[in-house]
Structures are given as structure tokens and as C-alpha cells.
Amino acid sequence: MSGLLSNFRNTIIVSFVLALVIVLGYGHGPQGHDAVYFQAVFRWLHVWFGILWIGLLYYFNFVQIRVMPQIPAELKPAVSKYIAPEALFWFRWAALATWIMGVILAFSRGYLAEAATLGLWGGYTPGVDMGFTFIGTGMWLATVMFLNVWGVIWPNQKRALGIIEVDADAKAKAARTAMLFSRINTLLSIPMLATMAMHQTIFG
Template structure:
């Protein structure tokens, strides 16, 4: 039992550590670097794209990788008490954010940074939209992760396992899953819309977190 608890604690610590690295750099890219590039002189921007961005992207993508891997391993321990709506939403959004990093942001940023041949004018908007979507997801995703054992309301009840009913997916959870899928489709095929500005994406993320929390708690 002591070894079991120790592994659980170790995974939680690593998950948070890698998550801080990943989300911290996500905010850096969206709130600092992107805004700087809008004002930087051409030579300064070119130097940063060539030398700074690839280094930051290395920590960014591997932070995402190990956050995902430790989170996936933690589900074994979390499932012992049942998976509630909080952790289902958190895990779903975290997984999509991880996939956005490795399948959209990084492949397109390699073109932008000159690591790989391609049309940078087309690659940059694709990477930017996926990055904005990850920023949008970040606030509700964190509520989902933290609410796993500490939340309240309907969302705290076990949806999968942890009780006699076994499977009990609320309408609110279905609605949240549908919203997440639609927003991810927008990340693949849509536009940034109100997320174009820093203020816009921050407000959208907070509003999404509040709306999804209301759906999970009361619907």
C-alpha cells in the first residue's frame, strides 16, 4: 500500500511539474512572444525566430509529452475512486491539447522557424490557431483536473466506476463534450475569431470555463 501511494504521489508531482512547464510556455508564446513579434524590427524578429523560438518549442513540446504521459499513468490511480465529470473533461481537453502540440503546432512551427521546408505564410496561421485553441482550453482543463477529487455538485459524482450504477453520463457532460469537439474542429478548419487578441482569448477561456462548470454542476 505504501509503495502504491508513493507511486501515485510521484506521478502527481511529475504531472504538475511538467504541466507547469508546458502551460507556462503556452502562455509565453501567446501573451509575450506573439505580441513582441508584432512590434519587433525585422532583424530582431528573424533572429528570435531562428534562435529563440526553437529552444522554447523544445521545452514546450516535451513538456506537453510528459504531462500527457504522467496524466495517462495517473488515470489508473484516479479510476480506483471512479472517473467523474471533472476528470473526464480535464483528461479529454488535455489530450486534445497534447495532440494539437505534436500534430499541428510543432509541424507548422518547424516550417515557420526554417527547420523544415514549406510555406511559412500558411503554416503560421495554422500553428497560431491551434495555439490559441490550447490557450482557450487551458482554464476549463485545469478546473477539470483540480476538480477530480475536490469539486462539488453533480460533476463530482462518479460517471464511470466507483459506484453501483457504473455509467451515468449527465446531459451537462454530453453538452461539454460536444462543445469541446466543435472547438477542436474549429482549431483544425476554422478561424481565430475573438481569440485573435490576448484579451479576447483570455476572456473566451474564462467564459468557457464558467459555462462548462455550470453545465457540469447543474445540467
């Protein structure tokens, strides 16, 4: 067991194998492999990728950004050259996968247009369409966050970390821009998660 757990790749492979056994097991339930089954699969993937994305967002903001000023100068390259690029790899691809799975889930459940228009698709009925307003708000917050990751944070982090060579002033400006947009995403993440979690309980 220690040999398995000492290897990250093998740990993740076994974890996914166990998860797939469970996923396939659900397919032998009364509903079989109907639309609801695949919606459940999409929701599982959406949640898993979302945990990876938001978990790394919180790592950056709760830990790395706050602690970096306290790290001695000679130790900072270990973070900027090794830890940050690896974390950013998983961060940006998890953001993309979360967003795609969320769109697929909303489409498969038949409420993508209603959510995208905050309940205005086909006319707004107070009370009836309120759920679409809430989940749509969460989806738009997540979309802004996703666009921030790929359109602002990652391009600026490449300059800040030296992946793209720029002068010292441009590097400092890029680092600050990436930090500010990461903080914007942190700010948006908590209300976004409130809409996602509460919608499923109240309107799901």
C-alpha cells in the same frame, strides 16, 4: 551560490536533488512505499511537467505572438532562430510527459476507464459519477491540446521557422495555422485547469 545559479543545468540538477530528498522522505512516512506513495510521485511529475507545458503555452500567447509584430524586422531572426526553437523543444516534450504522467496517474488510481468515458463506464449514477465526468472532461481537453501540439503546432512551426524549407506562402500559412491552434490550446487550457484543480479538492 552565484556560480551555481549562473549555470542553468546545475541549478536544475540541484533543484531535482532537493526534490528527490523530499520525495524519498515521504517514503518514510506511515504509508511507506505503498500505492498511494507512488500516486503522489506521479502527481508531482504530472504537475511539474504540466507547469512547464502550460507555462510555455502562455509565454507564446501572452508574450511572443503578441509582441512579434512590434519587433523590428532585423531583430526578429533572434526570436525565430534561437528563442522559439528552444522554447518549442521544451514545450512539445513537456506536453508529452504531462499527458503520459496524467494517464499513469489515472490508471494507478483506478479511474482511467471511468474518466475516459466521462463516468459512463459500467453505467452512470447521477451524483456518484459526476466527478468522473469532470475529470474526464479535463483529460479529454488535455488530450486534444496534446494532439494539437504534436500533430499541428509543431509540424507547422517547423515550416514557419525554416527548420523545414518551404516557399514564402507556405511559411506564412504554416505560421498562421500554428498560431490558431496555439490559441485553441490557450482557450482550452483554462477550463482544463479548472477541472484538474477543482476535482482534486472536491472529489480527490
